[in-house]
Amino acid sequence: MGVLKMKQNQFRIIFFLIVMFMGAILSIAFSMGNPILAVGIFFAGMAAIYLCKMRLEGVVEDERIHLVSQKASWVTFKILVVIFAIGGAALLSMRDIYPSYTYLGFFMAYVSCAVLVLYSLFYMYYNREYGA
Amino acid sequence: MKNNIKVYRAMNDLTQESLAEKVGVTRQTIHAIEKGKYDPSLELAFKLSRLFGARIEDIFLYDDSEN
Numbered sequence: 108m109g110v111l112k113m114k115q116n117q118f119r120i121i122f123f124l125i126v127m128f129m130g131a132i133l134s135i136a137f138s139m140g141n142p143i144l145a146v147g148i149f150f151a152g153m154a155a156i157y158l159c160k161m162r163l164e165g166v167v168e169d170e171r172i173h174l175v176s177q178k179a180s181w182v183t184f185k186i187l188v189v190i191f192a193i194g195g196a197a198l199l200s201m202r203d204i205y206p207s208y209t210y211l212g213f214f215m216a217y218v219s220c221a222v223l224v225l226y227s228l229f230y231m232y233y234n235r236e237y238g239a
Numbered sequence: 240m241k242n243n244i245k246v247y248r249a250m251n252d253l254t255q256e257s258l259a260e261k262v263g264v265t266r267q268t269i270h271a272i273e274k275g276k277y278d279p280s281l282e283l284a285f286k287l288s289r290l291f292g293a294r295i296e297d298i299f300l301y302d303d304s305e306n
Contacts, residue, residue, distance in 0.1 A: 165260065165265075166259065166260070166263055166264055166265050167265075169263065169264040169265050169268050170264070170268070170279070170280050170283060171264070171265070171267070171268040171271060171277050172265065172268075174277075
């Protein structure tokens with residue numbers, strides 16, 4: 108029995124429907140305060156998207172898509188690190204005025220540091236992988 | 240970088256879709272290369288040149304002044 112193949116447009120519609128369904132169930136899970144349902148629907152949605160992607164016809168990813176993805180990731184990374192670093196520093200510097208946000212400030216500062224460390228490790232790995 | 244992909248594609252009676260399928264990329268990538276918005280990798284350039292039976296420098300025209 109052959110595997111049912113899917114066209115790009117069909118995939119986009121199904122992807123949109125899965126994300127909408129996940130969003131609806133996640134909001135219900137959050138309003139009910141049910142973390143198991145939230146995590147379950149997240150992984151179920153990811154699995155459904157993965158299975159649909161496996162059934163796509165033709166070439167799905169190529170070098171241009173990888174380049175676009177790299178550039179998008181790089182810009183997202185820079186924006187997130189800057190926002191978290193500045194936000195964390197600002198909240199920590201104002202901890203006398205807003206003491207309830209001190210933990211959030213530490214969290215943001217630590218996340219920005221952790222992301223930079225992770226980036227450095229991966230940079231070293233790929234730098235070695237590609238011959239430097 | 241300018242290129243003659245569209246000309247070679249027409250000479251070989253290929254659509255963007257069929258050319259993309261032959262060289263293993265998406266139709267959007269062929270479109271982007273033809274429009275000069277994306278420069279292909281060396282590997283893809285070789286695939287295209289072999290498919291068209293032409294030299295890479297006949298398909299892709301490098302212009303120093305662009306950089």
